[in-house]
Amino acid sequence: MKHFFFTLLFLILTAISVLAQRPQRYTISGYMKDSLSTESLISATVYNKANWAGTSTNQYGFYSLTLPMSDVELIYSYVGYNTQTRSFHLRRDTIININLEGVMPLQEVVITADKTSRIQESTQMSAMNVPIAQIKSLPAFLGEVDVFKVLQLMPGIQSGVEGSSGLYVRGGGPDQNLILLDGVPVYNISHLFGFFSVFNADAINNVEVIKGGFPARYGGRASSVIDINLKEGNMQKFHGDASIGIVTTKVTLEGPVIKDKTSFIVSGRRTHLEMLNALWYFLNYTPKEERKDNLAGYYFYDLTAKINHRFSEKDRIYLSAYMGDDVFHNKEKTERRDRANNVLVIDKYDNGIKWGNLTAAFRWNHIFTNKLFGNTTFTYSRFRYNNWNRREKTITTIISTGNPKDTQHSFFETQLMSGIHDWSGKIAFDYVPSPNHYVRFGVNTIYHTFTPETAVVQDPDEKREFGKEKLYTWEYSAYMEDDIKLTTLLKANIGLHWSAFNGDGSKFYNFLQPRVSARYLITPQLSAKVSYSRMAQYIHLLSNSYTGMPVDLWVPSTNQVRPQTSDQVAVGLAHEYREEYEITLEGYYKTMNNVLEYKSGTNFLNIGENWEQKILQGKGRSYGAEVFAQKKTGTFTGWVGYTLSWTDRQFERLNNGKRFSYKYDRRHDISIVLMRHFGKNKKHEMSAVWVFGSGNCVTVPIGIYPEEDGRHYLNLQDVPSSTFRFARSYYEYSEKNGYRMKPYHRLDLSVTFVQEKKRGEQRWTFGLYNAYNRKNPFYLDTEQEWSGSWEAETFVDRVNFKFVQYSLFSIIPSISYSFKF
Numbered sequence: 001m002k003h004f005f006f007t008l009l010f011l012i013l014t015a016i017s018v019l020a021q022r023p024q025r026y027t028i029s030g031y032m033k034d035s036l037s038t039e040s041l042i043s044a045t046v047y048n049k050a051n052w053a054g055t056s057t058n059q060y061g062f063y064s065l066t067l068p069m070s071d072v073e074l075i076y077s078y079v080g081y082n083t084q085t086r087s088f089h090l091r092r093d094t095i096i097n098i099n100l101e102g103v104m105p106l107q108e109v110v111i112t113a114d115k116t117s118r119i120q121e122s123t124q125m126s127a128m129n130v131p132i133a134q135i136k137s138l139p140a141f142l143g144e145v146d147v148f149k150v151l152q153l154m155p156g157i158q159s160g161v162e163g164s165s166g167l168y169v170r171g172g173g174p175d176q177n178l179i180l181l182d183g184v185p186v187y188n189i190s191h192l193f194g195f196f197s198v199f200n201a202d203a204i205n206n207v208e209v210i211k212g213g214f215p216a217r218y219g220g221r222a223s224s225v226i227d228i229n230l231k232e233g234n235m236q237k238f239h240g241d242a243s244i245g246i247v248t249t250k251v252t253l254e255g256p257v258i259k260d261k262t263s264f265i266v267s268g269r270r271t272h273l274e275m276l277n278a279l280w281y282f283l284n285y286t287p288k289e290e291r292k293d294n295l296a297g298y299y300f301y302d303l304t305a306k307i308n309h310r311f312s313e314k315d316r317i318y319l320s321a322y323m324g325d326d327v328f329h330n331k332e333k334t335e336r337r338d339r340a341n342n343v344l345v346i347d348k349y350d351n352g353i354k355w356g357n358l359t360a361a362f363r364w365n366h367i368f369t370n371k372l373f374g375n376t377t378f379t380y381s382r383f384r385y386n387n388w389n390r391r392e393k394t395i396t397t398i399i400s401t402g403n404p405k406d407t408q409h410s411f412f413e414t415q416l417m418s419g420i421h422d423w424s425g426k427i428a429f430d431y432v433p434s435p436n437h438y439v440r441f442g443v444n445t446i447y448h449t450f451t452p453e454t455a456v457v458q459d460p461d462e463k464r465e466f467g468k469e470k471l472y473t474w475e476y477s478a479y480m481e482d483d484i485k486l487t488t489l490l491k492a493n494i495g496l497h498w499s500a501f502n503g504d505g506s507k508f509y510n511f512l513q514p515r516v517s518a519r520y521l522i523t524p525q526l527s528a529k530v531s532y533s534r535m536a537q538y539i540h541l542l543s544n545s546y547t548g549m550p551v552d553l554w555v556p557s558t559n560q561v562r563p564q565t566s567d568q569v570a571v572g573l574a575h576e577y578r579e580e581y582e583i584t585l586e587g588y589y590k591t592m593n594n595v596l597e598y599k600s601g602t603n604f605l606n607i608g609e610n611w612e613q614k615i616l617q618g619k620g621r622s623y624g625a626e627v628f629a630q631k632k633t634g635t636f637t638g639w640v641g642y643t644l645s646w647t648d649r650q651f652e653r654l655n656n657g658k659r660f661s662y663k664y665d666r667r668h669d670i671s672i673v674l675m676r677h678f679g680k681n682k683k684h685e686m687s688a689v690w691v692f693g694s695g696n697c698v699t700v701p702i703g704i705y706p707e708e709d710g711r712h713y714l715n716l717q718d719v720p721s722s723t724f725r726f727a728r729s730y731y732e733y734s735e736k737n738g739y740r741m742k743p744y745h746r747l748d749l750s751v752t753f754v755q756e757k758k759r760g761e762q763r764w765t766f767g768l769y770n771a772y773n774r775k776n777p778f779y780l781d782t783e784q785e786w787s788g789s790w791e792a793e794t795f796v797d798r799v800n801f802k803f804v805q806y807s808l809f810s811i812i813p814s815i816s817y818s819f820k821f
Contacts, residue, residue, distance in 0.1 A: 025434075028094045029064040029370040032057050032076060035099035038235040038263065042206045043129065044078035044100070053435035059206075059229055060316075060365055062373050064432040076100065080131065093370050095313065119582055120527035120574040123483060123493040123517045126212035126586060128154055132204050137675055137685045139748035139767050141195070143245040143814030147207055148189065148197040151226070153671040153689065155626035155641040156211050156588075158664055161696075162744070162776055162808050165190055165197040168664045169211050170590055171622020171647035172223025175541030175554075176564070179226045182306070182320045184359040187383035187420055187554055191300040191326055192247075192271075198324050198357060202241055202252040203267035203304040205231045212570045212588055213517040213531030216481035216495025217428065217440050222537045222566040222592060230320055232308050233263035243763075243818030247271055250818075262309040270301040296330040318363040325356030342398045351389040358382045373430040383554070384419035384451075415456040420539075420554040423447045438483040440495075446475040448503070448539065452555050452611050473503025473556045475538055481515065492518040501538040506558045511536040511565065519574075526575045529586075537564040540596050542611060553611065560612045562594045583629040592620035597651055618651035620662070635677045643669040655736040663737055666694040683754040688747065695741035698780055700803065703732035741777040742805065746770045760821035769812040778808040 032041045040061030047054025048067055057063045065074075069090055076084045081100040135150045148165040151157050160166040166174050166189075179186045181199070189197050210218070210225040218225045231254065238255030249272055254265035302324030310316045329352030336345045361379045368374055390413040397406040428442030450471040457464045481495025493516070500510035517531040540561065543552040557563045572586035594617045624645030631637050647665040650658070670692040678684050750767040770776075785800045 024069045025066055026069060026090050026093050027064060027066045027370040028072075028074065028090070028096055029062070029367070030095050030097040031061045032063060032078065032098045032100065033061055034081075035101045036234075036236070037231075037239075038099075039205050039232055040229075041078045041081070041100060042229065044076070044081075046074055046076050046098075048435075049073040049075055055432060055435060055438065058373065058430050059227075060373075060375070062365075062367070062430070064371050064373070064430075066371065066432065066434050080133075095370070097313075119584065120521065120525060120576055121491075121519070122574075123491050123519050123529070124210075124213060124215070125517060125519075125529040125531050125572055125574075125584075126156070126570055126588070127208065127210045130207040130209070132201055132207070134675070135201055137750075137752065138673065138687050139689050139750035139769065140765075140814070140816075141748075141769055142247050142812065143765065143767055143816040144196055144247050145201045146197050147199050147201055147204065147228070151207075151209055153641060153673060153691065154209065155628050155643045155669070155671075156586075156624075156645075157209070157224075158643075158666055158669055158693065160194070160664065162778055164194040166194060167224070167226070169209075169224035170568070170588060170624075171620065171645065171662060171665075172566070172590075172592070173541070173595070174543070175539075176221050176223035176537060176566075176592075177226060178218065178221035178224070179228070181228050181322055181359055182230050182318075182361045183363070183377050183426070184322075184361050184379040184381050184424075185220075185422065186322075186357055186359060186381065188355060188357055188552075191302075191324070192298075193326075196247075196300075198302055198322075199228060200250065200252075200267050200269050200302055200304055202243075202250055202269075203230055203265065203306075205229045212533065212568050212586075212590075213493075213529075214515055214533040214535060215440075215493060215517075216479040216497040216513075216515045217442065219477050219479070219497045219499050219513065219535065220475070220537060220539075222535045222564050223590075230304060230306050231265050232318070233265035233306060235260050235263040239821065241818060241820045243816055244272075245816035246814050247273065257307070258309075260310075262307065264307045265305070267304045268301070269303075271299045273297075273299070295332075298326075298328045300324065300326040314367040316365045318361070318365075320363075321358075321360045323356070323358045325354060328353045344396045344398060346394045346396075348392040348394075349390070350392075353385075353387050355385040356383070371432050375426075375428045375430075377424075377426045377428070379424045379426075380422065381424075382419065382421035384421075385417065387416040389414050410460060413456075413458045417451060417454045417456070418553050419451045421449050436485040439481070441478075441480040443478045444476070448473045448475065448556060450554060450556055452553050471504045471556055473501065473506060473538075476500045489521045490518065492516065499536055499538075501557060501563065503556065506556060509536075509538065509557060509563050511563070525577065526573065529570075529572045529574060531568075531570045533568055535566045535568075537566075540564065542596065542598065542615060555611055558612060561596075561615070562617060564592065564594045564596075566590055566592045580633050581629070581631055583627070585625070585627055587623075587625045589623040590621065592622075594618075595620045595649065597649065597654065600654065616651045616653055618649060618654070620647070620649045622647040622662075635682055636675070638672070638674040640673075641669075641671045645669070658735070660736040660738070661697040661740075663697050665697055665737070669693045679754075684752060685754075686749075686751040688749050690745070690747045692743065692745040695743050695777060697737035697740050699736050700734050700739045700780065701731040701782060701801070702734045704801075705732065741780060744776045746774050746776065747772055757819075760819055762817070762819045765814075765816045765818075767814040767816075769814065770809055771811060773811040775805075775807040775810070777805045779806055780804065781806065 032044045033039060034041060041057060042059050042061065044057045045054060046063050046065060050073055053067060055063055055065045067090055072088065072090045074086045076098045078100055081102050084098060084100060086096060130150060135147055136145050138150060140146060141149060146165060148167060151167060152159040156170050158168045160168065167177055169177060179189055191198055206229040208227045214225065233254040235256045241252040243250045248269050250269045252267040256263050304322050306320040308316060308318040332349040334347040359381045361377060364376045366374045390411065392411040395408040424446040426442060426444040431439040454465060454467040477497065477499040479495060479497040481493060483493045485491045495515040497513040497515060500508065502508040513534040513536055515533045519527045519529045521527050538557045540555050541552050542555060568588060568590040570586055570588040572584060574584045576582050597616050597618065599614055599616055622645060624643060627642045628639065630639035647662040648659045649662050672690045675685065675687040748769050749771050750765060752763055752765045755762050780803050782801050783804045785802060
């Protein structure tokens, strides 16, 4: 025992001696922002040129770097901004806030795999940041800039049907995307039945999409994360931006409330086509004895607002909100005057659909120490859908003097409603003990309220409700991850995410989800990367449409409906050439469990049947390879993306239990994006986008059974019409999704002219969607061709069935005007 005590004492004194001989270490911390707009620069880099130790800013622009006491030369850099250098002798903890200045117009990355300057050094793979300035330079559908349509140009991300803003990431469905707006989940991303997303690009600061190698701080979905950060507002000057196009009018205002302390930004957008429709009805109004007025229309709007206040260098608060609705309505009024009976009859019909999102977030940032950054967030998110149909009838008896004598009034109204809303609280920390470690950890809880299907029927006598009652559930999560530098060549991000779920009709589910990503520098310009991640998802989207229709239902996991899970492995190479070109090559394999599909023939609008009885759960898998090559700098920039993939599903009670191709299983997906700046100051822009995709998979009839003669006609050709003209017939269908439509491809063009004015800058943008007028397939239908011939002195009618392709959009020109002040 005595020897053990002296041995332990010796080891302690030795350790103290060694530590005492190490150079004293100090921490440099602060924020990096845009010098003009004061917006936070997310994922900007800072490193010490003396020993190449470095770090990057978090999503609030905060950084922390701990170095030995010595002379340091710090390099601050960010894509599209001039680099700054700070040289001094580090002898104590130091706060340095950096405001970077943007370079001259657009001599920068268009789309980059990450916003650090060297993609081969990052452990993160299968991720991309999308600069908003470049999004606005690309051709836009109907002239409406859409972040999600640009994401569809990235490898591994596919669109649904033509024009849709939906995202299908590495074989996953739209409900498997975690879409965050300032940290708040958004449940419906579509305006105009899927043709536009709900996010106004004028209000967005940064967009990051992650397809694999998920960091442990994200959870709740099985396929991807789209993390969108709103602008914070300029703390120095008041600015505005207004634009008008074919579809919408937009206005954005931002500026300081208290200079250098408080700022705001407000951005609104609304369609104006409905106003033209109302004007047309007004100009065509004519009074008649029996008059019928009909006013139908559609509009959407969204409004985004954010305010932030800096209490001190250590404390900041943010309050942000989004609201937006789509409304399709049809109002009809008929007036009929029966002069013989002195009766005036007025019939009113009002039906329509309304759906929309509302989100709000309150955040408090606090720097506990120069190595520990904390963020506390409280959020609210709501999506609701309402389909109404109302009839009102008024019968008025008129006396001889022209005054009403008696009035009878009746009405009947039905409503179909669904929705989901959440309350959430989260505490997250960033801890940077040294340049070799970047630790993140935190906890989160969400309180869900689901309204799967509710119908309300009302008349003058009573009001009745049908359908599923509301469901209340809790979702919990905790995580920890460390971005650790193991050696000069090897770096890894190792994390663990735990989540749990329980509530009405659900047992307690919980999953441990390991996450590992690593990179190895083969040469200073080339690295190999590998990742593995497991994801768990407790909420589901029931959908049997493919255009972002709002009637899709959000439902929770229950005893009968299990959570979805996915496991994904990815490997790849990242290479930088002459600091001008970047190329990444990735291969992935992903399995998915408990994916949902409606049963064959199910009517999702039948509220008399429980939604749990309408669905099946099965397996899915997706695997393939992706190539992304880009030219980053110069007046001529662009990229090429290519995806080779296979995606399938398997359900015990579908397709005889055999695997079948997913509807959006596209073998080949190609996008080519070119941009060029021209003119005296290189401010004018022209761009072109060409896309190609293998055709979608569909199920088609391949045979027919006429009930009358009981025969089986396999090829739907030369079928005697008498066998089914007056009797029921039954189609035989191919294997599920056993037929592939024709490939999809199109070319979009755009040119923008920029003029400096005394009080700002104006931009005219001219675009051409589907420039060579390709008739792309939207859906297939069957048509019948009738013919006849004489057979043994008898005239026989025959019919041939053929597939007919229907297209949605031909060539579409667009024009928009914007003015910044």
